[in-house]
Amino acid sequence: MQAISPFLWFDTQAEEAAEFYVSIFDNSRIQSVSRYPEGSPYPAGTAMVASFVLDGVEFQAINAGPQFTFSEAISFYVHAETQEKIDYLWNSLISGGGAPSQCGWLKDKFGLSWQIVPPVLTEMLTDLDPEKAGRTMQAMMTMSKLDIATLKAAHDGA
Structure with missing residues (x-):
């Protein structure tokens, strides 16, 4: 226990x-x-x-x-290594009346907040190159469900 x-x-x-x-x-x-x-x-x-x-x-x-009732002041942060896992968890938790939010956050049908986040995001946001970290942050801020390929492309300046 x-x-x-x-x-x-x-x-x-x-x-x-x-x-x-x-x-x-x-x-x-x-x-x-x-x-x-x-x-x-x-x-x-x-x-x-x-x-x-x-x-x-x-x-x-x-x-x-x-x-x-629940509020966004408390959420569950879920590490999802792959885009497939992000998609699965996101779609499952939002099903039946949940709602998307911003930057990987969602509320499930019970009003509980979740963050579905790839660990690589932390690496990109803490990059020692502030331009790369900044591009990653800007890309993330435009997303609801996080997209690893888009985040990596922004990070790399592609």
Whole structure:
């Protein structure tokens, strides 16, 4: 068990969200779902807390009401080595009502923010040649879903 894990607050979609995320990421599974008993704020049998693993990282999700919602102030940064992986994760997470944002960010159908980023982007943005890094930044700022070939071309001045 990891010492720190994300704990996500949902109104009523914790179990649905856990199933959705587990279907997208490799090395993922639902570990357990506890349910509300009789006399609780939700109908008996409704999922209370879902424990799940996404690509080896443990998460918890709770159904606890509409008082709190997600914002871009918290997002999950996902390393995607290839364009194929970027495309797969982007299209999967945005499916069913998600929305694209800028620079590799998106919101999924539950309102949770994700960043789908190739590690090579960090290398290009931290290039010791400020012109190359600047061209990479300018190219990234025009994108919603990141495109590795376009970023590399901008970086190289092509």
